[in-house]
Amino acid sequence: MINFKEVNETNQMIENENLDVRTITLGISLLDCMSGDLEVLKKNIYEKITTLAKDLVKTGDEIGAEFGIPIVNKRISITPIGLVGSGACKSTDDYVELAKTLDKAAATVGVNFIGGFSALVSKAMTRADELLIRAIPGALAATERVCASVNVGSTRTGINMDAVRLSGEIVKATAEATKERDSLGCAKLVIFCNAPDDNPFMAGAFLGVTEGDAVINVGVSGPGVVKRAIEGVRGEGFEKLCETIKKTAFKVTRVGQLVAKEASKRLKVPFGIVDLSLAPTPAIGDSVAEILEEIGLEKVGAPGTTAALALLNDQVKKGGVMASSYVGGLSGAFIPVSEDQGMIDAVNAGALTLEKLEAMTCVCSVGLDMIAIPGKTKETTISGIIADEMAIGMINQKTTAVRLIPVIGKDVGEIVEFGGLLGYAPVMPVNEFDCSRFVNRQGRIPAPIHSFKN
Structure with missing residues (x-):
């Protein structure tokens, strides 16, 4: 049962901390x-x-x-x-x-x-x-x-x-x-x-062939809620920090479970999963980057960023799986540059580079997401970036993805406005050394040795 204290906490999260489904x-x-x-x-x-x-x-x-x-x-x-x-x-x-x-x-x-x-x-x-x-x-x-x-x-x-x-x-x-x-x-x-079959988040959503005729999946989000919660444990040890993130993720996921069940009942469509990813928006206070900075980084991209993101992602998952029997999709923390004001600020400050973002994708929910690059970037360079990210996913048995935007006519440092939830982004530099001989080899990179499990 959801008690009055939880109701009041949820109202606070909605009104002041950007909680939404x-x-x-x-x-x-x-x-x-x-x-x-x-x-x-x-x-x-x-x-x-x-x-x-x-x-x-x-x-x-x-x-x-x-x-x-x-x-x-x-x-x-x-x-x-x-x-x-x-x-x-x-x-x-x-x-x-x-x-x-x-x-x-x-x-x-x-x-x-x-x-x-x-x-x-x-x-x-x-x-x-x-x-x-x-x-x-x-x-x-x-x-x-x-x-x-x-x-x-x-x-x-x-x-x-x-x-x-x-x-x-x-x-x-x-x-x-x-x-x-x-x-x-x-x-x-x-x-x-490693695309999941039950991802409710765009642009990568599709319905897997193992699914039924119709299904309701819900994606919740609450970066602002998590940031506000951990503001209360500044200076505390990692145990206290992790417990706070877990408890907050539990509360956020309960909201998603409630909405998913209700939508399933009203639409007469089976309930599938709750995706408990922390998906930021350009709104002030709704940023995954700001959570990482509250954990203790001056700017995202500083040494310790990947470790802080790994901690956040893991605790979000641990808290969420206790709140719903069916957690799926991507579930963790998204790091889309254009959709996160803190990420944009870190890029503009010179703290966050494409290479550091790639390192962070080893432990985040998805991968290189909503990153504007120069329009003159070669096709083979884009393929090389995709290959690197796919290798991280393949070896680590996780979902990874690439959503790059080579903005035609714009170069490093210029700003691109996408509008709405897609936000805006500074055009980031790309390593221009050539990888075409590698990319143009035909065929398939074999599966890693640890894939052979039956």
Whole structure:
């Protein structure tokens, strides 16, 4: 039971500490929509999404109003389109048409994003997968709400370097296709290793093929709540610090569990998971970087940053798993540069570099996230950065991802404004030494020895 003390604490977190439910995400399987006829496929997809999701936004708003809990986003994740469209799509233009159908359906039901314009190619690419990947620049340029992802590696299969090389080309092509909007399309494109099937957070959300016909997943967020809590234990030892973070993560996750169960009941859709990631926003006081600085760093990027982030991530997970039987998704701490004011300040102060961010991704929830780089960056350099991040995920048996934005026409030190939750970012320098001979080798980096477990 939730007692009055918890109710009062929750109200305090909502009113003064930026606690919110970042997203209710309705997962929808499109496997039964498949057809060899493109027009039939588009019709099936549109009808299924608009039928199952017709009450999603209204229900989220009603729960938020009744419980007094801000529910920021309502979103949809779908079966990877690389699979769904494989029978009907014979060209990149066909996949772009499917993306437009997804965008139309998302607009009809009123969600802000729909994720799943995706391909899973950690071992090899089918012809359909390759067509979808090559269609991503056109799809993201022609839509507003569609998000794309490509899973190019896993601990079990290794890293598909052919897909990594292609992904670098596609990131750059997406930047060019949306250069009139500061290459915004790249903010809706994620390259993964070990992508989870049940991730409610965009831009990497899709519904795994092992999921049912529909599912409700919820993502909670509370960096401001955690920062306020640990302000009360300044000067205390690590045991006290860790206990404080765990207890706070427990309370935050309880809020997500409550919302998820209620949404499941009202929409008559099974409850899936709560993702308890600390996902920052550009709002003052809603920053993961500020938590790390409260732990004891002058600026994020200082020596000790990776250790502090590892501590935070682990305690968030430990506290969250006690509050819900079904914790999933990414769950931990996000470090998206453009969406976190403290990260932006650290970059501007010269404390935080791309290389330090890469080190931090060994212990964070995701990886190199929402990082603006010079528009002149070579495709092979982008592929090399992706390969490095995929290797961290593969070896460490964790999810890693890359969301780089090569901003066409802008260079180091210039500012890029994305707006809304995507925030703004300074363009960061990239190591320009060449890696093309490495990236252009064909084939796959084998799975590590510890992957052989049966």
